[in-house]
Amino acid sequence: MSSGGGDLDAARTVLAIDSATDSVVTGIVQLTGETVADVRALAERVVTDHRRHAELLTTLIAECLAESGISRDALAAVVVGCGPGPFTGLRVGMATGAAFADALGLPAYGVCSLDALALDTTPPAGRPDVLVVTDARRREVYWALYRDGARVRGPEVTAPAAVADELSPVFTAGEVGAASGSASHLELVGWTGAPPQATVPSARGLVAAAAPAIIAGEIPEPLVPLYLRRPDAVEQKARKLGAAR
Structure with missing residues (x-):
């Protein structure tokens, strides 16, 4: 080169x-x-x-x-x-x-593809985690969790209720600072923060x-x-x- x-x-x-x-x-x-x-x-x-x-x-x-x-x-x-x-x-x-x-x-x-969504997402200082959730159809979601730009969980395909149960302690601790993906499916897994920074x-x-x-x-x-x-x-x-x- x-x-x-x-x-x-x-x-x-x-x-x-x-x-x-x-x-x-x-x-x-x-x-x-x-x-x-x-x-x-x-x-x-x-x-x-x-x-x-x-x-x-x-x-x-x-x-x-x-x-x-x-x-x-x-x-x-x-x-x-x-x-x-x-x-x-x-x-x-x-x-x-x-x-x-x-x-x-x-x-x-x-x-x-979820990594690409995460890289288009900037969490606030002190809340380093990024959640990415997309529609998997059949009443399931694709999802992954990132910290400081690195994937720490996923990608997985799971029912939204199961993801919500698993992420509840993380949401309560306030560690997830931003999210991307499908807004409606983020809501299904319990995300109540700002709208997704990137949708595709x-x-x-x-x-x-x-x-x-x-x-x-x-x-x-x-x-x-x-x-x-x-x-x-x-x-x-x-x-x-x-x-x-």
């Missing part, structure tokens, strides 16, 4: 993709260091429509490239949110990100989660989706087999 200013900036221009929520998120991000403060979004698109993930994503990527003035050849890496998220939507973003990286010979870094993973948060690995030039692991439970199709097949027996 060159240490020259222009070459360095180009080498750290990253495409970010996430489809772990009902929103399709993509963006072109400039990376100059390993912290969230060193990440700057050049262009970003967020469209909420869980039925059109596959239809929207390629178009949104093209729009971000055009707006940022960055060519595909100038990209250094692709960062993909790996969930947790529903099976169908999540695999659209991951398949698109993997195919894009493969076509251009770029490394594809997978990150936990941002392109900036996604790249910030992968920044240390990108800067270090690490060879990424294969992209692995965080479903946290088996896909519906598998479960339905298993039920049919059980009934037949």
Whole structure:
């Protein structure tokens, strides 16, 4: 990697993709260091429509490239949110990100989508914990707890009442200073603080989660989706087999 200013900036221009929520998120991000403060979004698109993930994503990527003035050849890496998220939507973003990286010979870094939300959340002084909760459907939530920017619990998929029981002592102690994710699902787990600072993973948060690995030039692991439970199709097949027996 060159240490020259222009070459360095180009080498750290990253495409970010996430489809772990009902929103399709993509963006072109400039990376100059390993912290969230060193990440700057050049262009970003967020469209909420869980039925059109596959239809929207390629178009949104093209729009971000055009707006940022960055060519595909100038990209250094692709960062993909790996969930947790529903099976169908999540695999659209991951398949698109993997195919894009493969076509251009770029490394594809997978990150936990909840980590990206946490990195877009700033707790007040003296209350270092951040709670992230998103909709897992089936009357469950995906959630994780962070302290000083590091994940200390999760990601998990759990019924909201069970999360509320588990987090009640933490809420009582006043350790959780901020939250992000789905406002309605945060309420279900007992969060009574300020509204969520971020509701979906941002392109900036996604790249910030992968920044240390990108800067270090690490060879990424294969992209692995965080479903946290088996896909519906598998479960339905298993039920049919059980009934037949």
